[in-house]
Structure formats: C-alpha cells, structure tokens
Amino acid sequence: MLKLKGCPKCQGTLNLASDMYGRYISCLQCGFSRDLPDVLPRTAVAAPAAPDVQAPMRKAA
Numbered sequence: 011m012l013k014l015k016g017c018p019k020c021q022g023t024l025n026l027a028s029d030m031y032g033r034y035i036s037c038l039q040c041g042f043s044r045d046l047p048d049v050l051p052r053t054a055v056a057a058p059a060a061p062d063v064q065a066p067m068r069k070a071a
C-alpha cells in the first residue's frame with residue numbers, strides 16, 4: 011500500500027509493508043523507514059472514552 015506525500019523527511023511516497031517483525035513504512039524516495047505499532051487501537055483513536063461529566067454527584071445520606 012502506498013501513501014503519497016507521507017514521508018516526514020522528503021514528502022515522498024511511503025510504502026506500507028510488513029515482515030515477520032511487523033508492519034513498517036519506507037520511503038521510496040529517500041529511504042526513510044519507520045516501524046509501525048503492531049496493533050493500531052483504532053477504536054481508541056476514533057472514539058476516545060467520554061469523560062464522566064454526566065455522572066450525578068450523589069451524597070451519601
């Protein structure tokens with residue numbers, strides 16, 4: 011999978027690949043490479059836990 015203009019160094023094309031060690035990206039233009047986390051917590055990014063602002067404050071009687 012290619013990601014255009016994804017390189018932080020040269021704005022070149024990043025190639026998303028994976029090997030036995032996991033996923034990584036490498037730049038086709040300058041050779042920049044970086045490992046990617048094994049598991050992407052997509053849900054954590056898309057839907058962060060809502061702060062508990064709606065919880066009513068109850069006093070013990």
Ligand SMILES: [Zn+2]
Nearest residue numbers: 017020037040
């Ligand atoms: Zn690059």
